[in-house]
Amino acid sequence: MEKKINSIIRIALVGPESTGKTTLTNELANYYNTTCVDEYAREYIGNLKRKYTIKDIEIIAQQQLIQEEIAAQKANRLLFCDTNLLVTKIWCEYTLKEYSETINKNYKPCTYKLHLLTDIDIKWQADSQREHQNLIDREQLFLSYKKELEKALTPYTVINGTGTERLKNSIIEVDKIISL
Numbered sequence: 001m002e003k004k005i006n007s008i009i010r011i012a013l014v015g016p017e018s019t020g021k022t023t024l025t026n027e028l029a030n031y032y033n034t035t036c037v038d039e040y041a042r043e044y045i046g047n048l049k050r051k052y053t054i055k056d057i058e059i060i061a062q063q064q065l066i067q068e069e070i071a072a073q074k075a076n077r078l079l080f081c082d083t084n085l086l087v088t089k090i091w092c093e094y095t096l097k098e099y100s101e102t103i104n105k106n107y108k109p110c111t112y113k114l115h116l117l118t119d120i121d122i123k124w125q126a127d128s129q130r131e132h133q134n135l136i137d138r139e140q141l142f143l144s145y146k147k148e149l150e151k152a153l154t155p156y157t158v159i160n161g162t163g164t165e166r167l168k169n170s171i172i173e174v175d176k177i178i179s180l
Contacts, residue, residue: 008075009079009178010112010113011081011112013080014145014149016141019119020166021082021083022039025037025080027167028078028080032076032078034078035079057088057091058100061100062106064085064088068084110152113155114173117142118159119158121161
């Protein structure tokens with residue numbers, strides 16, 4: 001079983017909120033006939049009856065890793081991750097203005113063969129968990145992701161376009177990785 005998990009190609013979808021990560025993750029998993037990892041934060045925050053704290057985000061990060069390992073056991077060559085610890089890292093630093101040693105210690109960008117950084121070129125959609133609607137926040141968050149990916153020297157590509165164009169752009173990039 002361990003050998004199978006180690007041979008799985010992990011692709012993380014990262015970027016600001018409301019940039020289509022969840023939709024794209026599910027579409028890619030469907031296209032490649034594999035599984036994906038949902039964003040655990042939505043479930044966790046959805047069940048909170050208070051404002052979240054850095055400790056909550058650290059719990060979310062740990063559970064995200066656990067869910068990723070479970071999904072890897074079911075994956076068919078590829079595993080698409082709707083966020084990873086880069087998202088929780090930036091969430092702590094941008095929203096709470098706090099640094100988490102726990103998250104930073106556990107974030108291993110080399111685990112992912114590719115990061116798909118979703119652009120802010122699609123319309124922001126409100127929901128009860130989203131916080132950063134204004135364009136300045138969205139631009140700043142996007143640049144934070146880009147900067148962190150560049151600093152980590154990890155392969156990434158910016159995914160833009162709307163609807164099927166966004167999916168096609170993602171497939172092109174994933175196909176490059178799996179053909180290596």
